Amino acid sequence: MKSTITIDVELDQNRVPENIEWRATESTTEGAQKAKAVMLSLWDGTDKTALRIDLWTQEMMIDEMADFYYQTLMTMADTFSRATRQAELVDEMKNFAKSFYTKFREQQMKEQKAG
Known part of the structure; x- marks a missing residue:
């Protein structure tokens, strides 16, 4: 069985993501x-080594970025828990x-x- 995930990124003239x-x-x-x-x-x-791709559009608000990071950190902790059972960490x-x-x-x- 094979699963494919595709991510399409449209860039503006400065190579900044406009649409993901x-x-x-x-x-x-x-x-x-x-x-x-x-x-x-x-x-x-x-x-x-860890290889990373981090992209965001100009529509991404600062409060949304904070929510995104918070939720990502929490789910990373959950994943680490499932993988290692290291409750204290x-x-x-x-x-x-x-x-x-x-x-x-x-x-x-x-x-x-x-303000």
């Missing part, structure tokens, strides 16, 4: 789905994610009051 769409052969959704951002990490077992990762998000929200509130 993705589709998967195993998806129940018909057609491409829009996304404002994508993070893709691949592990190169030979070189023991998972708790640390989740606590960091919560702290990050709390600090972001506090900073946003300060900026709104100052």
Whole structure:
């Protein structure tokens, strides 16, 4: 069995993503789905390095980026838990994610009051 995930990125004249769409052969959704951002990490077992692609459109708002990072950090912790069963480290990762998000929200509130 084979599954294919396709990510299409339309770039503007400065090579900045204008539109991101993705589709998967195993998806129940018909057609491409829009996304404002994508993070893709691949592990190169030979070189023991992580390869990353991080893209976002100009439509991606700062608060959406913070939500995206918070949710990504939380799901990374869940994945690490399933892979390793290292509960203490998972708790640390989740606590960091919560702290990050709390600090972001506090900073946003300060900026709104100052503005």
